[in-house]
Amino acid sequence: MTDIYLSDERATDPEIAAVNAALSAAGADPADPVVILETDRLYTSGTARRRQRRHFLLPALHALQNTAGWISPGGVNYVAEMLGVPPAEIFGVASFYDLLHTEAPDHLDDVFHVCVDSPCRIEGANDLADRLRAEGKHVHLGPCLGQCERAPALFVQGCGGRPDYVPADSAATGATAKAATGATTAQASDSATTQAPDSASTKASTEQPFLLPQAPNKSLRLLRRIGVVDPCSLDSYIAHGGYTALHRAAEIGAEAVLESVAASGLSGRGGAAFPTGVKWRAVAAESAQPEQSEQPKRSKQSKHVVANCDESEPGTFKDRIVMQHDPFALIESMTIAALSTGATQGWIYIRGEYPLATTRLQNAIKSARAAGLLGTNIADTQHQFDIVVRRGAGAYICGEETALFNSLEGFRGEPRNKPPFPTTHGLFGEPTAINNPETLLNVIDIVNEGADAYRSRGTERSPGTKLFCVSGRIGHAGLYETPFGITLGELIDLAGGVTGSGQLQAVLMGGAAGSFVGPDSLGLPLTLEDTRAAGTTLGSGVVMVFDTSVDMTDVVVRIAEFFRHESCGQCVPCRVGAVRQHETLVQMQHRGRLSPQRRALIDDMAEVMADASICGLGHTAASAVRSALSLGLISQAPISPGLISQASIS
Amino acid sequence: MSTTDTSDVTTDITTDTSDVTSEATTETSDVAETITETAVTITIDGRSVAVPEGATIGAACNAAGVNTPTLCWAENLTPVNVCRVCVVELEGSRALVPSCSRIAEQGMVIHTDTERVRHSRRMVLEFLGSSVDLSQTSDLHHWMDIYDADCDRYSEDDHDAKRVDEPVKIQDELYIRDYSKCVLCYKCVEACGDDAQHTFAIAVSGRGFDARISTEFDASLPDSACVYCGNCVAVCPTGALQFKTEYDLRQAEQWRPEDQTVTRTVCSYCGVGCNLELHVQDERIVKVTSPSDHSVTSGHLCIKGRFGWQYVHG
Amino acid sequence: MFGAGGGTSSYLEVQEADVILLWGSNAREAHPIFFHHVLKALDSGSRMYAIDPRRTSSAKFADRWLGISVGTDIALANAMGREIIAAGLHDRDFIARATTGFEKYKAHVEVCTLDYAAQVTGVPAEAVRDMAHAYASAPTAQILWTLGITEHHNAVDNVVSLCNLALLTGHVGRRGSGLCPLRGQNNVQGGGDMGAIPNRFPGFQDLTDPTIRAKFEAVYRTQLNSVPGKHLTLMFEAMAAGELRACYVIGENPADSEADVAHARKLMADLDILVVQDIFMTRTAEMADVVLPASLAWAESDGTVTSSERRVQRVRAAVPPPGQARHDIDIIAELARRLGFDWGHPSAEDLWEELRSLSPMHGGMSWERLEASGGLQWPCTSEDDPGTEFLHDWLWADDLRGHAPAPFSITHHVPPAEQLSEEFPLRLTTGRALDSYNTGVQSRGYVSPIRYGDAIDVSPVDAATLGVVDGERVLVSSPRGSVEMDVRIQPDIPAGLTFTTFHFPELVDANVLTNDEWDRRSGTSEFKAAAIRITKLNSENSENSENGSKRPTNQASQANQDLERSREHAPA
Structure with missing residues (x-):
């Protein structure tokens, strides 16, 4: 029985079972569909029920994709019936995401996703893809997979009910000593044939400790438990100081926490560097239940804390490592955010290419719930808070906070116009504190040791420590934590110096949305204020190193292609501008030169994208390109067509 | 995309801090969804304009007699601010803001004709003109002249800029779809969806330049949820959606809007009293619309009102 | 009951109603643009109850659909009235000031318990109670109806039963609350x-x-x-x-x-x-x-x-x-x-x-x-009068501005004039389809891709009992005559009920079947309740009707294919 127009196709039994299981896991009762047949004379349904179910759409689509290798028409019809979402809307949502396919596949094998962004493309991504193809694997070349420290990166999307996995993680959890070192670049090819793990999370307790490139030392704050704590054990987390901050927060109260966070000067680590204290204060000031008198039909029901774990800025992998190896820290810090803002619902939106982090977070939530650290009476505070984990499905744009809301709510991941801001109109239109995991982790120290102690690290205007994702032609690619203020040169030295030719050509700061700096910037102190003054950005902490042997034209054209591929298509400047920019650069690559008119055109396009796009993607889609042009990184000599074809992904 | 900013964005969002805090402190009732009589005064191109609280910058521009181009805004739809051709400069904001949806706030200083505004509008028009067929988009060519848009500069001798190139879909006798004319303004989706009809037969599918308006799996309209209210056609600004009557006349080179009269009357079917605008050419009705400012229809009709007139001509 | 005959409220006001009772109306198809206003209300959080023997396309937007037996509206309304009074949810001040006859009404409906309603209407008692409480407790509420209320032999009693509910709760004479019959023709x-x-x-x-x-x-x-x-x-x-x-x-x-x-x-x-x-x-x-x-x-x-909004x-x-x-x-x-x-x-x-x-x-x-x-x-009595958005605001004036108080009416449930029998065991009710209109003289002028013709909708249960498949040509008979029709198996109607439109009299003379028993006060005939039987035709004798159907239902297309196949294999 359905309320919407459906075609004749029907879902298969495995599809139905998978969707039902996914709905159950996501908290929806498949036995309680949007239309309830109470008797043949009484049905219950309605707009409110439909709205309440829409956010189950993405989990249901994941289940369909995983079962049949695509979002089949029959599957769409079944989900439409269960959730009350019209098929055209489901199709619109499904076709938005890279990990969901709306055309029937010609096979039911797992799909091997190979990253072709930098640094993977300069570390043998094409060779890896060729090897996999030679093994008979179905290969999909795609954007950054968040494993840049072990480039070239590989992610396996399961089909026929087999789980998704990352061979490098499986190798690590499978106790291979070599993989566990974490920083080698050769391991991916070794692990290409690795089979899917039975269950990554249950094996974690016995795995070799993960080693950061930095030896454990006192300056590690956010990373101090990485490789030390058992990521699957709440007891282990508590034994290593976990949950002291939550108890302290409960003791000192919301107001004191808000004051400390504001006083600490903590700013957002996802890239925008917005003051966390201001954000939390704004959410705390919102009433969850406004007076019923004005508009009784509408009322904001609750407030939300969202962890933006859709880490997909090319070159960024910090959150993955934290979530995989210290998941309880994220749960604890989100709970503190909830206590201090009065939020009752927590959401983790994690990118779909992070299966191990997903299972570990789910496990951590379960353990915390069992221990009364999530639920209706958190740590005896009478406060109610629980967390739901939702997987993205392959869309860079969903890291933009309002696009993330739309995606999580079951709509296309298109950004919303701001204002209004998430603090008042966030998830489900309700007040929302949305933070990057790294940002949240800082709160634990701030609560534990106070704002003054926190500010003792870093600089006056950039207090605290920063995670840096160092990758590319570097001695030891990996995740580094230092106080703000370390210079770029010091960081590169800390990471083992430039490899390849040994001569630095450029560093990409902040990822594809960031900008290139040249060797003359090695003295640049890595703080918010210094990078801003220098016309570049720290962004999410990407420090991607290119030696002089790298063809930077290829790197830059790929960045343009990345934006062309990832533009959501909503606004004209970005939808068309990203295409025109890429076309212009490809033509430049063909001709080996860029005429003054073309160069002017690039600037024209960059300006409109930065000025008139809806969101940060469009605003920044030209910044790396322009910085590369102004640094003279782009080759003006013709290159062979073979390289061009390699540069293009299908 | 966990990072999207350069320093520019950081500045932008940091300057927005004041907005966040002021909103948090001043907002006691629900945000300005209901327009009250309280006036807000803003400055547009040096002139002071008072508009009701909750009015958009675009409404203020109208009040000030400043014309603003738009493709995606319509009186009877929720603003989606996607075409970006209406952007204006707001002092204190790093990026330009869409005048169609940005709510006017006391003291805002707006510029509608700066070099930045002209540049963005010109580029948006060029981007559209280089991608889709705008030949039937009314009003736009006027703006292209004003902003000196050159849609041809994206192609080079040996390279054509990518265009949206789709065959015309003719699947019934009531209306046609020609997506090579589609600027993706979202109006049809909104009219089919929760701004009016609630049928949700079409949605935006795909992503980026490949995004298209589509039924599920591109099913033909008669096999979709479409109920042929034609409200999508009525709001389409480019002729991508066209009544079959108009399409046929255009194909026969007999479509002459300058020779048409428009007469307002009331639908002959049920008792709701929907106002119709009968577009008549050569003493024959050639299409039917409804005034978007009418309280009954808001410009929307059902299949009978929209297409049920054909018996008039036998 | 209030004087001039017209809907009390403006269309826009339905957007302000917290609770909407859509009673005997398939406005989604019969009044689509009015329904846009209802949809806006639902989007902004209004709750809607649809009372209709069929689960119509309108009812599918409702929070609850109550599939009452045809012609049991009065029993339902009176039971709601009793429940509202029993629960103390009636508006005592309003009743005292603006109405007469409450005590008599109260005594009259006393026997109309929830269980009685359940027994008569076929809808669970809990749902009747839920609807009564929702309606009575809502800050604003409207009752909307069309021919499902008026095309009965007791049309006027049906209407005043609904008016009673508004008087009981004060849901009339104020913005957002009201009683709105939706008119079927443009004038x-x-x-x-x-x-x-x-x-x-x-x-x-x-x-x-x-x-x-x-x-x-x-x-x-x-x-x-x-x-x-x-x-x-x-x-x-x-x-x-x-x-x-x-x-x-x-x-x-x-x-x-x-x-x-x-x-x-x-x-x-x-x-x-x-x-x-x-x-x-x-x-x-x-x-x-x-x-x-x-x-x-x-x-x-x-x-x-x-x-309809005057x-x-x-x-x-x-x-x-x-x-x-x-x-x-x-x-x-x-x-x-x-x-x-x-x-x-x-x-x-x-x-x-x-x-x-x-x-x-x-x-x-x-x-x-x-x-x-x-x-x-209207009323718009002088040239500086902007016209009247909603009627009867005098009900809320202390002195009623000189009007006589509005009387409660006493109504009795009387079943449809034509009772089901062994000979005619199925109930037939009629209504409109979205793309067609009345006897089709206007709507046949255009080719509608969604037109399916005047099929007879049969529940899956009855179809199985009758042994008929979707698209099958059958003979439909009432005490007045017989017509051949195509079966459309329709899961949205309960067993025992059948439904047809009447837009294609040249193809299917559906009104041959309907009952001309009529209401003595309004003169309306009981189109909504005839007793019929469906008999199979010998498939060789039946001709496949072409009702201009462009889009058969899912089941219909499958069944048509099955039928085609069975014909192919039938011995010549």
């Missing part, structure tokens, strides 16, 4: 307003009141008959009795639209003279002695029509009428001239200005104002 409201009712002058003024009659006589310059005339149903009775021998039909197609239509046709055929004035050569026109071709009222003529709006000529077709006003004036009265050549404006001089509720609606505005809502 059915205007027709009544203009005096096309047997006992009323324009503006619902009483024909039998000598003062009023004198006012009209002065302007009309003739003596007017003080005896109320006959409504349509009584006219047919008079034809049957031989009292009515001549009939002048303007813009109506009774030869297709009357219940028990075969009987009606016979009566019309026996008339001494039948004059038909229409825009189409309808079946009625074909029977006529004289046909007067008229221009289209809405596209070839100037004038006004009045909508909004008077201008219709305008946009195209010339074909052939000898003439404006209705011209035809009538010409007829008058030939009968010896020279009325000249009045324009629509002239007639309107005369009308508003006689009808106080239209008094403020000058032609210029109607021309300039998007319509004016």
Whole structure:
């Protein structure tokens, strides 16, 4: 029985079972569909029920994709019936995401996703893809997979009910000593044939400790438990100081926490560097239940804390490592955010290419719930808070906070116009504190040791420590934590110096949305204020190193292609501008030169994208390109067509 | 995309801090969804304009007699601010803001004709003109002249800029779809969806330049949820959606809007009293619309009102 | 009960209603643009209960659908009233100030318990209670209805039963609350307003009141008959009795639209003279002695029509009428001239200005104002009167502003006149489809991709019992006659109920089946409740009907294919 127009196709039994299981896991009762047949004379349904179910759409689509290798028409019809979402809307949502396919596949094998962004493309991504193809694997070349420290990166999307996995993680959890070192670049090819793990999370307790490139030392704050704590054990987390901050927060109260966070000067680590204290204060000031008198039909029901774990800025992998190896820290810090803002619902939106982090977070939530650290009476505070984990499905744009809301709510991941801001109109239109995991982790120290102690690290205007994702032609690619203020040169030295030719050509700061700096910037102190003054950005902490042997034209054209591929298509400047920019650069690559008119055109396009796009993607889609042009990184000599074809992904 | 900013964005969002805090402190009732009589005064191109609280910058521009181009805004739809051709400069904001949806706030200083505004509008028009067929988009060519848009500069001798190139879909006798004319303004989706009809037969599918308006799996309209209210056609600004009557006349080179009269009357079917605008050419009705400012229809009709007139001509 | 007949509220107000009872109305298909306003309400958080024997496309938007048995509306309404009183949810102040007869009503509905309602209506008691509480507790609430309420032998009792609920809860006479019948034709409201009712002058003024009659006589310059005339149903009775021998039909197609239509046709055929004035050569026109071709009222003529929200709006000529077709006003004036009265050549404006001089509720609606505005809502008594958004605000004035209090009515549940029997075990009810209209004379003019023709909707349970498949041609019989129809298996109707539209009388004479039992006060026939049986045809004998169906239902297309296949394999 359905309320919407459906075609004749029907879902298969495995599809139905998978969707039902996914709905159950996501908290929806498949036995309680949007239309309830109470008797043949009484049905219950309605707009409110439909709205309440829409956010189950993405989990249901994941289940369909995983079962049949695509979002089949029959599957769409079944989900439409269960959730009350019209098929055209489901199709619109499904076709938005890279990990969901709306055309029937010609096979039911797992799909091997190979990253072709930098640094993977300069570390043998094409060779890896060729090897996999030679093994008979179905290969999909795609954007950054968040494993840049072990480039070239590989992610396996399961089909026929087999789980998704990352061979490098499986190798690590499978106790291979070599993989566990974490920083080698050769391991991916070794692990290409690795089979899917039975269950990554249950094996974690016995795995070799993960080693950061930095030896454990006192300056590690956010990373101090990485490789030390058992990521699957709440007891282990508590034994290593976990949950002291939550108890302290409960003791000192919301107001004191808000004051400390504001006083600490903590700013957002996802890239925008917005003051966390201001954000939390704004959410705390919102009433969850406004007076019923004005508009009784509408009322904001609750407030939300969202962890933006859709880490997909090319070159960024910090959150993955934290979530995989210290998941309880994220749960604890989100709970503190909830206590201090009065939020009752927590959401983790994690990118779909992070299966191990997903299972570990789910496990951590379960353990915390069992221990009364999530639920209706958190740590005896009478406060109610629980967390739901939702997987993205392959869309860079969903890291933009309002696009993330739309995606999580079951709509296309298109950004919303701001204002209004998430603090008042966030998830489900309700007040929302949305933070990057790294940002949240800082709160634990701030609560534990106070704002003054926190500010003792870093600089006056950039207090605290920063995670840096160092990758590319570097001695030891990996995740580094230092106080703000370390210079770029010091960081590169800390990471083992430039490899390849040994001569630095450029560093990409902040990822594809960031900008290139040249060797003359090695003295640049890595703080918010210094990078801003220098016309570049720290962004999410990407420090991607290119030696002089790298063809930077290829790197830059790929960045343009990345934006062309990832533009959501909503606004004209970005939808068309990203295409025109890429076309212009490809033509430049063909001709080996860029005429003054073309160069002017690039600037024209960059300006409109930065000025008139809806969101940060469009605003920044030209910044790396322009910085590369102004640094003279782009080759003006013709290159062979073979390289061009390699540069293009299908 | 966990990072999207350069320093520019950081500045932008940091300057927005004041907005966040002021909103948090001043907002006691629900945000300005209901327009009250309280006036807000803003400055547009040096002139002071008072508009009701909750009015958009675009409404203020109208009040000030400043014309603003738009493709995606319509009186009877929720603003989606996607075409970006209406952007204006707001002092204190790093990026330009869409005048169609940005709510006017006391003291805002707006510029509608700066070099930045002209540049963005010109580029948006060029981007559209280089991608889709705008030949039937009314009003736009006027703006292209004003902003000196050159849609041809994206192609080079040996390279054509990518265009949206789709065959015309003719699947019934009531209306046609020609997506090579589609600027993706979202109006049809909104009219089919929760701004009016609630049928949700079409949605935006795909992503980026490949995004298209589509039924599920591109099913033909008669096999979709479409109920042929034609409200999508009525709001389409480019002729991508066209009544079959108009399409046929255009194909026969007999479509002459300058020779048409428009007469307002009331639908002959049920008792709701929907106002119709009968577009008549050569003493024959050639299409039917409804005034978007009418309280009954808001410009929307059902299949009978929209297409049920054909018996008039036998 | 409140005087003039019209919906109390404006369409826009439904957006402000917290609870909506959609009672016997498939507005999604029959009043689609009004339903847009309902959808806006639902989007903003209103709750809707749909009371309808069928789970209509409107009911699918409801928070709850209550699938009552056909013709049990009064039992449901009275049980709601009892529950509201028993739960103490009635508005005592309102009742005391603005109503009379509450105690009698209370005593009368005392026996209408939830269990009684469940037993009579077939809907669980809990749902009745839930709806009663939701309606009574809502800050604002509206009841919307259409022909599901009025096409019954006890139409007026049905309506006043709903009015009782509004009086009980004070859901009338204020913004957002009200009682709204949705009119089926574009000027059915205007027709009544203009005096096309047997006992009323324009503006619902009483024909039998000598003062009023004198006012009209002065302007009309003739003596007017003080005896109320006959409504349509009584006219047919008079034809049957031989009292009515001549009939002048303007813009109506009774030869297709009357219940028990075969009987009606016979009566019309026996008339001494039948004059038909229409825009189409309808079946009625074909029977006529004289046909007067008229221009289209809405596209070839100037004038006004009045909508369900009492909004008077201008219709305008946009195209010339074909052939000898003439404006209705011209035809009538010409007829008058030939009968010896020279009325000249009045324009629509002239007639309107005369009308508003006689009808106080239209008094403020000058032609210029109607021309300039998007319509004016009556009552609009002076030219500075903006018109009336909702009626009966006097109910909330301490002194009722001189009005008499509104009376509660006592109504009794009486089942449909035609009871189910062994011979006719299925209930047939009728209604409209989105893309078609009444007897189809207008809507057949365009090719609708969503048209499926007049199939008979049968529940899956009954289809199985009957052994019929989707798309199968069957014989449908009522005590009045039989027609062949295609079966459409429809999961949205409960077992025991069948449904058909009546848009294609040339293909399926559906009104052969309907019952002409009628309400003595409104004159409406009980289209909504006939008793029928469905019998299988020998498939070789049945012809596959082409109802212009472009899009069969999912099941239909499958079944059609199955049918095709079985035919292919059938022995020659």
